[in-house]
Amino acid sequence: MSVLIIAEHNNSELNSSTLNTITAGTELGDVDVLVAGENCADVANAVAAINGVNKVLHADASHYGHHLAEELTPLILGLAENYEHILAPATNFGKNLAPRVAALLDVAQISDITEIVSSNTFIRPIYAGNALATVQALHAKKVITIRTVSFEAASEGGSAGVESISAGEQVGLSSFEGQELTVSERPDLATAKTVVSGGRGLGSKENFAIIEALADKLGAAVGASRAAVDAGYITNDKQVGQTGVVVAPDLYIAVGISGAAQHIAGMKDSKVIVAINKDPEAAIFNFADYGLVADLFDTVPEMTNSTKIS
Amino acid sequence: MKIIVPIKRVVDPYVSIRVKSDETGVDTGGVKMSMNPFDEIAVEEAVQLLEAGTATEVIAVTIADSSSDETLRSALAIGADRAIRINCETPLQPLSIAKVLKNIVEAEGAGLVIMGKQAIDNDNNQTGQMLSALLGWSQGTFISEQTIDGDTVKVTREIDNGLETLTLKLPAVLTTDLRLNEPRYIKLPNMMKAKKKPLDTKNFADYGIADDAITAGFTVQKVQEPPTRKAGIIVDSVAELIEKLRDEANVI
Ligand SMILES: Cc1cc2nc3c(=O)[nH]c(=O)nc-3n(C[C@H](O)[C@H](O)[C@H](O)COP(=O)(O)OP(=O)(O)OC[C@H]3O[C@@H](n4cnc5c(N)ncnc54)[C@H](O)[C@@H]3O)c2cc1C
Numbered sequence: 343m344s345v346l347i348i349a350e351h352n353n354s355e356l357n358s359s360t361l362n363t364i365t366a367g368t369e370l371g372d373v374d375v376l377v378a379g380e381n382c383a384d385v386a387n388a389v390a391a392i393n394g395v396n397k398v399l400h401a402d403a404s405h406y407g408h409h410l411a412e413e414l415t416p417l418i419l420g421l422a423e424n425y426e427h428i429l430a431p432a433t434n435f436g437k438n439l440a441p442r443v444a445a446l447l448d449v450a451q452i453s454d455i456t457e458i459v460s461s462n463t464f465i466r467p468i469y470a471g472n473a474l475a476t477v478q479a480l481h482a483k484k485v486i487t488i489r490t491v492s493f494e495a496a497s498e499g500g501s502a503g504v505e506s507i508s509a510g511e512q513v514g515l516s517s518f519e520g521q522e523l524t525v526s527e528r529p530d531l532a533t534a535k536t537v538v539s540g541g542r543g544l545g546s547k548e549n550f551a552i553i554e555a556l557a558d559k560l561g562a563a564v565g566a567s568r569a570a571v572d573a574g575y576i577t578n579d580k581q582v583g584q585t586g587v588v589v590a591p592d593l594y595i596a597v598g599i600s601g602a603a604q605h606i607a608g609m610k611d612s613k614v615i616v617a618i619n620k621d622p623e624a625a626i627f628n629f630a631d632y633g634l635v636a637d638l639f640d641t642v643p644e645m646t647n648s649t650k651i652s
Numbered sequence: 653m654k655i656i657v658p659i660k661r662v663v664d665p666y667v668s669i670r671v672k673s674d675e676t677g678v679d680t681g682g683v684k685m686s687m688n689p690f691d692e693i694a695v696e697e698a699v700q701l702l703e704a705g706t707a708t709e710v711i712a713v714t715i716a717d718s719s720s721d722e723t724l725r726s727a728l729a730i731g732a733d734r735a736i737r738i739n740c741e742t743p744l745q746p747l748s749i750a751k752v753l754k755n756i757v758e759a760e761g762a763g764l765v766i767m768g769k770q771a772i773d774n775d776n777n778q779t780g781q782m783l784s785a786l787l788g789w790s791q792g793t794f795i796s797e798q799t800i801d802g803d804t805v806k807v808t809r810e811i812d813n814g815l816e817t818l819t820l821k822l823p824a825v826l827t828t829d830l831r832l833n834e835p836r837y838i839k840l841p842n843m844m845k846a847k848k849k850p851l852d853t854k855n856f857a858d859y860g861i862a863d864d865a866i867t868a869g870f871t872v873q874k875v876q877e878p879p880t881r882k883a884g885i886i887v888d889s890v891a892e893l894i895e896k897l898r899d900e901a902n903v904i
Contacts, residue, residue: 410818411781411791434811438793441746441781450747450869453776463873468774469663473671473678476873515790519806519817532812536903560904568830578796578810578831585690585770585830587812593903604665604772610881614901616893631884631901634893644890651894651904 343371343426343461344396348418349389350435353379353407356388358533359431361495366488368394368496369458370427375399378414378509380407386504395502403509408518411439416510418443422483426461432487433532444485451485452477456492470584470607490532491590491611524577526564531580534563536593539582539609542569543598543619543638550575552638553597556646565589565609567599583608598638601626618642653763653800653822654709655698657732658753658783659691661716661723662773675874678773687723690768692730693828696835697798698766699731706800709733711760715740715752721851728846729838735851738859748866750782755859757787762823764805769794769827784825792820796831 345367350357360375367373373394377386378401386400399421405413418439422428428443430436432454444451456474457465463478464486531537538560540553550570557564565582566575582589584607594612599605601617601624609615610629617630620637627633634641645651663669663678664686670679687695701707712727712735714720724735738752757765765784770777784791792798792807796815799806800822809816810829856863887893897904 408816411793415785434794434809437777438781438791441778442785442791444778445747445750445782445785448747450745451776451778451782452870453778467878468875469669469678470772470775471878472669473875474878475875477870478873479870481869514821516792516818516820519819521811521814521816523814572831577814578829579813584772584775593897593901603668610878614897614903615881615884616897627884627886629881629884631881632893632896633884633886634890635886636890641890645894648890648894650891650898 344424345371345373345427345429346421346425347373347375348414348428348430348436348439349375349377349385350431350433351377351379351382351385353382354384356385357433357435358495358530359433359490360389361392362490362493363429363431363488364392364394364496365493366458367427367429370461372396374425376401376418376421378406378417379409380404390502390504391498391500392496393499394496395500397502398504399507400504401507401509405512406509409435410516410518411442412513412515414439415442415446416513419446420510422447426483428483428485430487432489436487440485440487447483447485449481449483449485450479451487452479453487454489455486456489467607470603471610472603489588491588524579528557529561529563531563531565531587531589534589535591536560536562537565537589537591538562538595538597539565539567539599540570540575540597541567541599542573544570544575547575552642556595556642559646559651567605596626596630597642599626600624601629653707654711654760655701655707655764655766656711656713656757656760656762657691657694657698657727658713658749658765658767658779659695659723659727660688660714660768660771661685661720662688662771665689665772671875671877675876677872677875685719687726688768688771690770690772690828692835693830693832694766694768695727695730695732696833697828700833701800702731707764711736711762713753713756714738715744715749717741724851725846726838728849728851729842730836734849737851737853739853739855744866745869746776746778747782747869749779750786751865752856752859752861753783754786755861757783759859764823765825767825767827769829780825780827787823787825790820790824792818792824792826794829795826796829798826
């Protein structure tokens with residue numbers, strides 16, 4: 343059976359979340375990918391070169407440029423009859439769009455799956471990852487969002503055809519005004535091999551530079567707890583957790599973070615977890631492979647300045 | 653403009669949950685329950701619009717059994733004008749909730765719905781988008797700011813690499829993110845006042861919904877404990893930490 347994947351991209355580059363979604367899709371059937379945007383032919387061509395892609399559907403129109411859910415939904419509904427599964431990444435892009443599609447198809451959506459058991463049965467975390475539910479979809483058509491860290495990124499090497507499809511009418515319910523994107527030389531938080539996260543223990547925005555310095559030394563992405571984001575130490579897109587970004591790097595270093603369940607939900611699948619916290623009772627130590635009970639203001643700069651890390 | 657705020661009673665976020673040994677679900681017996689935190693933010697936002705004179709009435713709605721009455725009372729204590737509980741003994745799935753909400757929104761003639769972006773029990777993050785779709789309205793999800801201006805609302809959304817601003821035509825469905833506001837602390841006099849505010853119990857039929865119109869889209873076959881991480885060690889110094897990360901874990 344066929345699978346339709348909704349690509350996440352910014353009109354010039356494909357978001358890596360699409361690669362993980364393609365891998366999930368290939369477990370279910372033949373994968374077609376919809377690339378809808380404005381002047382996004384480069385993205386369509388890039389998707390065609392990914393292993394496992396059968397066909398790329400490219401829809402170009404100015405009203406798809408900002409990937410508004412109200413605009414993309416009718417386009418996807420028009421394609422839906424050919425597919426048994428419609429997949430999107432469980433990023434803010436996919437979370438915003440997929441339920442709108444599911445509701446108008448009158449089918450359930452299965453959110454944020456971490457494993458595919460069969461074509462209609464999936465595993466997904468609930469209660470901040472404190473339980474794993476095995477759910478069986480009952481509708482013939484399934485709309486699913488994919489937890490990206492649970493599926494490998496598909497590699498390059500394919501040579502699918504790109505088919506242009508006509509754009510729908512503009513819906514016009516919403517319009518894009520602007521965006522404030524975090525610009526950074528550091529690796530992307532969602533896909534970085536190493537993440538250094540800071541919490542309330544940092545105490546101020548100025549002090550948060552300690553985290554950034556260690557991240558730069560390690561070539562790592564910067565993450566944060568909700569408390570650090572709420573206090574304005576760092577931008578919202580860095581929040582790791584149940585209601586933020588889910589990460590699973592090779593190395594996750596939690597600094598001045600207590601280890602609330604909502605934070606753990608976003609990082610406990612990391613390969614190696616390090617906790618630096620001055621409170622020996624902090625819950626984060628229950629999840630850490632290596633714990634250091636110490637003041638972060640001494641130990642983090644010591645680590646950053648160590649000649650043993652190149 | 654009438655605002656509808658759908659709310660859900662969930663296991664309190666600061667309670668550790670237990671998976672039932674027969675794998676049928678999560679044990680909620682005797683566990684502290686609260687209003688879903690994102691819904692609390694939604695009620696607060698709606699009440700602020702009421703206080704600013706932008707909204708004329710705020711109605712808190714839930715589709716649940718009578719144990720959710722106290723959750724609706726909390727919404728009334730924050731400042732909602734009245735509450736409606738559609739009696740339903742079994743928890744419904746997001747699409748069904750969205751369908752019931754659609755009929756309530758239409759029956760009330762509401763012009764705005766503000767709701768939580770996700771319930772922290774099932775973590776679905778679907779219902780607001782589904783309701784918006786069924787109503788044919790615009791949607792502003794994961795918002796950290798909103799400004800109503802005539803027949804539009806400008807929203808700032810928390811997205812994966814920062815913030816995005818959209819203008820939505822009203823009516824709209826908005827879903828709240830954590831930074832939208834800080835819900836007020838409920839004072840005792842307001843709790844007392846809330847007891848006198850109207851809380852109506854209704855049935856599906858009152859909104860023209862046939863019982864057989866509400867069907868499940870999936871079944872939960874089992875609920876299991878996640879794998880636990882193996883116990884780690886405490887290191888004594890930065891030097892030892894670096895050595896372990898380099899020579900034992902091979903991650904730096
Ligand atoms: C609906 C909801 C959703 C949520 N979603 C998320 C989410 O997605 N992600 C998330 O992270 N949280 C989330 N939270 C919040 C979560 O419950 C915690 O409040 C939050 O994670 C705490 O952040 P923290 O660990 O930085 O702060 P705290 O719990 O205050 O911990 C600070 C830690 O720093 C340590 N410390 C202080 N000073 C020093 C020092 N000098 N040296 C070393 N250590 C020091 C302290 O010992 C303490 O352990 C959510 C909460 C709710 C209700």
